[in-house]
Amino acid sequence: MEVKPIAEKDKGMGPLSGVKNIIAVIAGKGGVGKSTVAANLAIALSKTGNKVGILDADIMGPSVPIMFGVEGQQPGVIDREGKTLMVPLENHGVKILSLGFFVQPNQALMWRGSMINKAFNQLMNDSEWGNLDFLVIDMPPGTGDIQLTLAQSYNIRGTVLVTTPQKIATADVRRAAMMYRQDKLTIPLLGLVENMSYFTPEEYPDKKYYIFGKGATDELAKELNIPILGRIPIGEKIVESGDGGTPIILNENDKTGAIFIEIAQKVQDEINKL
Ligand SMILES: Nc1ncnc2c1ncn2[C@@H]1O[C@H](COP(=O)(O)OP(=O)(O)OP(=O)(O)O)[C@@H](O)[C@H]1O
Numbered sequence: 001m002e003v004k005p006i007a008e009k010d011k012g013m014g015p016l017s018g019v020k021n022i023i024a025v026i027a028g029k030g031g032v033g034k035s036t037v038a039a040n041l042a043i044a045l046s047k048t049g050n051k052v053g054i055l056d057a058d059i060m061g062p063s064v065p066i067m068f069g070v071e072g073q074q075p076g077v078i079d080r081e082g083k084t085l086m087v088p089l090e091n092h093g094v095k096i097l098s099l100g101f102f103v104q105p106n107q108a109l110m111w112r113g114s115m116i117n118k119a120f121n122q123l124m125n126d127s128e129w130g131n132l133d134f135l136v137i138d139m140p141p142g143t144g145d146i147q148l149t150l151a152q153s154y155n156i157r158g159t160v161l162v163t164t165p166q167k168i169a170t171a172d173v174r175r176a177a178m179m180y181r182q183d184k185l186t187i188p189l190l191g192l193v194e195n196m197s198y199f200t201p202e203e204y205p206d207k208k209y210y211i212f213g214k215g216a217t218d219e220l221a222k223e224l225n226i227p228i229l230g231r232i233p234i235g236e237k238i239v240e241s242g243d244g245g246t247p248i249i250l251n252e253n254d255k256t257g258a259i260f261i262e263i264a265q266k267v268q269d270e271i272n273k274l
């Protein structure tokens with residue numbers, strides 16, 4: 001497939017003109033914690049004084065509505081200059097839209113690429129995002145046509161790559177990273193988040209057990225010449241909080257929140273360097 005970067009004249013135009021930075025959260029493999037990172041990063045950016053939206057572009061596993069506790073709700077609509085616009089839902093200080101609002105989970109497999117693109121474009125262009133400092137996109141895993149189309153249709157400021165420490169996960173994220181670095185499509189890779197990095201038992205808060213190994217993420221970061229933005233420990237509270245609609249960053253007694261705040265800060269630092 002031919003790769004076309006967004007035309008210079010189209011940058012910053014259109015309905016998304018109020019959105020300063022589109023950040024795509026990507027991964028090579030499914031289930032590595034992309035949605036968890038996207039949700040916590042979005043809230044972290046909001047907590048540090050930014051106007052933030054999150055868009056769930058993962059039709060196979062739209063988990064953002066669950067993580068934001070808005071599952072089952074539908075976005076509103078308004079008329080603006082003869083055009084019907086979707087109004088994002090809002091929770092935890094973040095505006096939310098999801099491909100999951102369009103499709104029943106058991107129908108997702110029947111959606112063709114062109115339908116997904118159309119629905120995605122609607123979420124991007126025909127929605128009342130308003131002025132945002134950051135629009136975080138939870139991208140579907142992998143490097144298929146959909147990912148490529150999305151990447152070349154929008155002015156993405158940068159990507160955040162999510163991986164787990166296993167070699168098999170870093171190999172997949174390497175492929176995803178290369179897709180965003182193809183010849184003409186040079187979307188900056190802002191850095192890597194290593195999820196499920198280590199385990200710290202509650203009774204031994206100073207210990208770190210590297211259950212999934214150590215070193216593969218560092219190797220990849222070196223190879224791609226990008227920073228590691230942060231390492232997230234394994235924890236059942238991360239699962240419970242995500243499933244319960246209040247991502248871990250909202251739990252002030254848990255140390256993981258501070259890690260996400262630091263990741264949000266580093267994302268902004270990396271953008272400022274571009
Ligand atoms: N650091 C962590 N510790 C423990 N569990 C985690 C951690 N990060 C994510 N999980 C859990 O792993 C599962 C997968 O996470 P998540 O949905 O964020 O991954 P994903 O990459 O978006 O997956 P998919 O490819 O299905 O969209 C979820 O149940 C989540 O709660």
Ligand SMILES: [Mg+2]
Nearest residue numbers: 035058061063
């Ligand atoms: Mg997901």
